[in-house]
Amino acid sequence: MAIWLFVFLAVISIVSALGVVIQRNPVHCLLALVLTLLALAVMFIALDATVVGFLQIIVYAGAIMVLFLFVIWLLNLQAETGPTGGLALKFFGTIATAALVAELWMFLLRPHLKIKYVGEAAGYGSLSVLAQKLFTDYLVAFEATSILLLAAIVGAVALARRPPTQRESAPGSLS
Amino acid sequence: MTVEIISSIVMSVLMILIGLQLSVFLLYFERKGSALIQDRVGANRAGITGLGKKLGLPNLGIINTLVFDPIKMFTKEDFVPDGADKFLHTLAPFLALFPVMITFVVIPFGDTISIGGHEIQLQAANLNAAVLYLLATIGIGVYGVALAGWSSNNRWSLLGGIRATAQMISYELAMGLALIAVITTYGTLDLQEIVRGQGGVYFGWLPRWGLFTQPLAFIIFMTAGVAESKRVPFDLPESESELILGYFTEYSGGKQAVFMLTDFAEQALVAMLVTTFFLGGWQVPWLYRDGFHLPGGAFIVMPALAVSIAGILAFLIKVLALCVFLGLVRWTLPRFRYDQLMRLGWKVLVPLGLINLLVTAFLVVAAGSAS
Numbered sequence: 001m002a003i004w005l006f007v008f009l010a011v012i013s014i015v016s017a018l019g020v021v022i023q024r025n026p027v028h029c030l031l032a033l034v035l036t037l038l039a040l041a042v043m044f045i046a047l048d049a050t051v052v053g054f055l056q057i058i059v060y061a062g063a064i065m066v067l068f069l070f071v072i073w074l075l076n077l078q079a080e081t082g083p084t085g086g087l088a089l090k091f092f093g094t095i096a097t098a099a100l101v102a103e104l105w106m107f108l109l110r111p112h113l114k115i116k117y118v119g120e121a122a123g124y125g126s127l128s129v130l131a132q133k134l135f136t137d138y139l140v141a142f143e144a145t146s147i148l149l150l151a152a153i154v155g156a157v158a159l160a161r162r163p164p165t166q167r168e169s170a171p172g173s174l175s
Numbered sequence: 176m177t178v179e180i181i182s183s184i185v186m187s188v189l190m191i192l193i194g195l196q197l198s199v200f201l202l203y204f205e206r207k208g209s210a211l212i213q214d215r216v217g218a219n220r221a222g223i224t225g226l227g228k229k230l231g232l233p234n235l236g237i238i239n240t241l242v243f244d245p246i247k248m249f250t251k252e253d254f255v256p257d258g259a260d261k262f263l264h265t266l267a268p269f270l271a272l273f274p275v276m277i278t279f280v281v282i283p284f285g286d287t288i289s290i291g292g293h294e295i296q297l298q299a300a301n302l303n304a305a306v307l308y309l310l311a312t313i314g315i316g317v318y319g320v321a322l323a324g325w326s327s328n329n330r331w332s333l334l335g336g337i338r339a340t341a342q343m344i345s346y347e348l349a350m351g352l353a354l355i356a357v358i359t360t361y362g363t364l365d366l367q368e369i370v371r372g373q374g375g376v377y378f379g380w381l382p383r384w385g386l387f388t389q390p391l392a393f394i395i396f397m398t399a400g401v402a403e404s405k406r407v408p409f410d411l412p413e414s415e416s417e418l419i420l421g422y423f424t425e426y427s428g429g430k431q432a433v434f435m436l437t438d439f440a441e442q443a444l445v446a447m448l449v450t451t452f453f454l455g456g457w458q459v460p461w462l463y464r465d466g467f468h469l470p471g472g473a474f475i476v477m478p479a480l481a482v483s484i485a486g487i488l489a490f491l492i493k494v495l496a497l498c499v500f501l502g503l504v505r506w507t508l509p510r511f512r513y514d515q516l517m518r519l520g521w522k523v524l525v526p527l528g529l530i531n532l533l534v535t536a537f538l539v540v541a542a543g544s545a546s
Contacts, residue, residue: 027263027325034318054307062314062347066340069321073337127304127364 005046013039026072030065037061049125178293186299187280193491194279197443197498198436199241204502205439206240212506251428256328259425263326268426268433271319274312275440281305282447283367284490285457288483297457297487298367305366306354309448310347313403317343319437320405320412320422327425335421338513339405339412345520346402346409352528353389353396356535357452360388370456374463380470382460385453391531393453395524400449401501402520404441408508411516446497454493457486 016039019032037060044053134142210217218236255264285297302308317340324336358364361372375383386393402409413421423434450456461467462485466477477485511519 025260027260027322031263031318031322038315050302050304051307054304054311057311058307058314062311062317063344066317066321066344069325070337070340073325073333127307 002046006043009039009043009046013043027069030068030072033068034061034065037065044125047125051125051127051130178295182293182295183299186297190279190282190284190299191276193284194276194440194443194447195436197446197494198439200495201439201442201498201502202244202435203237203240204499207236208499208502209506212503245432248432249429253429254425254427256425258328260326260328263322264425265430267319267323267326268423268430268437269319270322271316271437272433272440274316274319275437275444278309278312278444279447281308281366282451283370283456285483285487286371289479296367297483301365301367304364306358306364310351310354313343313347313350316441323426323434324422327422329425331418331420332422332424335412335418335424338418339422342405342409342411342516342520343403345517346399346524349395349520349524349528350399350403352525352532353392353399354452356392356528356532357385357389357396359532359535359539360385362539366451366456370451370458373455374458376461376470382455382458384455384458386455389453389531389535391527392535393449395528395531396452397445397449398519399524400445401504402516404438404445406438406442406501407505408511409516410510411513414510442501443494443498446494446501449497450490450493454497456493457490459485459489462486 013036016032016035020029020036023029023032037056041053041056041061044050044056206218209215218240255261280299281302283296283298283301287294287296289295320339320343321336324332324334324339327333357369361369363369363372369385373382373384377383377387381387405412411421412418413423415421418424423431426434461469462477462482464479464482466482467473467475469475
């Protein structure tokens with residue numbers, strides 16, 4: 001990835017990530033999060049991980065964020081006005097943030113992280129290579145994940161199902 | 176290298192212009208074609224000089240639909256309702272239009288053409304994961320309508336926005352399933368390769384188009400595509416008898432024109448995608464690189480340049496025919512009810528898509544092990 005592209009995308013993702021926490025209107029926060037995800041996806045694509053980049057856009061920016069939007073609308077969240085949280089929250093929040101920053105700082109300073117990007121074999125991010133890995137080396141993890149997702153889907157359907165008595169009482173209802 | 180960059184830029188501009196031109200055609204067809212279908216006269220006013228009348232030509236209303244209507248729209252007051260989110264209200268139409276416009280660039284509109292010793296791909300951006308790219312841009316397109324509905328501070332708008340979002344997400348699934356079956360058949364995510372795979376014939380006469388190899392996927396994709404572009408019979412988000420105009424109720428002037436343009440551009444995009452995946456893209460039946468191999472053994476030689484140009488023309492004719500077909504559907508069918516729409520999406524198209532995928536995968540594996 002060219003350095004100017006990296007700087008451009010890094011600035012966009014950092015500014016929009018700040019926008020997620022700084023803005024007061026939840027819909028604006030959500031849009032900033034979408035922008036962050038898009039910038040990261042472009043970064044993946046620029047690193048030749050094309051499939052991962054596009055999947056990030058399809059799954060996160062295209063589907064999960066829309067779900068978030070629905071939740072915001074459903075809960076009718078309004079823009080927060082005035083200070084949020086009490087003094088205690090601010091106190092512990094500051095401590096937690098400081099701890100996180102210190103931890104990240106120490107982690108990033110460790111010598112083994114100063115790795116130079118050497119590049120991978122051409123086409124390592126293509127769908128065929130990804131699929132080959134997924135269905136050979138990581139088959140068990142892949143199948144376990146799909147069973148987990150299937151269980152979640154069945155659970156969602158079971159929870160969303162109306163009890164049969166309610167359905168009978170409203171024949172031909174529009175809902 | 177520079178030739179490639181220049182040709183890529185030229186192709187991108189050309190492709191977006193083709194998309195816009197098709198939108199203009201659809202706008203005219205919306206006025207005059209609907210009149211033809213419904214036995215009305217339709218747009219027939221406002222010639223400039225009366226020249227056409229003197230020559231005895233019928234006034235087709237081309238100038239008032241394509242010149243004066245847009246001028247009128249873009250000079251109207253740009254109204255932002257009280258209490259609306261001004262920033263998002265302004266951004267939303269462009270968020271809706273942008274993903275559609277950038278999707279046009281991956282569609283191949285011809286095979287390679289050789290000009291001055293350079294082999295030029297007739298495709299603006301040759302991505303090897305183009306199918307994923309289109310699913311991504313289609314997914315992003317939801318935000319424009321969703322935010323237009325939300326930012327207008329109007330309940331009709333919000334309802335329209337929510338309907339549009341739910342509808343687009345539901346039908347994206349069916350669309351994706353139909354596409355996976357096509358990908359499995361042709362074994363690639365590259366649109367140009369998918370079109371190339373549709374060359375050749377079965378039984379000596381039937382072109383190997385997606386329409387014949389994946390008929391069920393064709394129907395699913397076509398239906399989901401119409402639903403995705405929010406046209407009748409799936410225009411629930413803007414159903415004017417219930418929601419005034421749905422998510423763009425509170426838009427006027429130029430921004431409303433951008434929403435209308437988005438609708439037409441989406442319809443053009445659906446036509447192009449169906450052409451690419453199911454109607455053989457730029458393939459002309461029985462035409463190969465050296466000429467026509469007609470069924471029955473006849474052979475007509477054609478120069479390479481003529482073959483390339485015939486491909487481009489074939490692509491455009493197929494897309495135009497599909498646009499007209501979509502217009503016919505739009506002006507013939509009544510609108511669905513919202514629960515019918517959701518039932519069709521989730522209980523008919525998605526299971527059908529899954530069965531189709533299963534059968535396709537089985538057949539592909541069987542064919543692979545047989546050979």
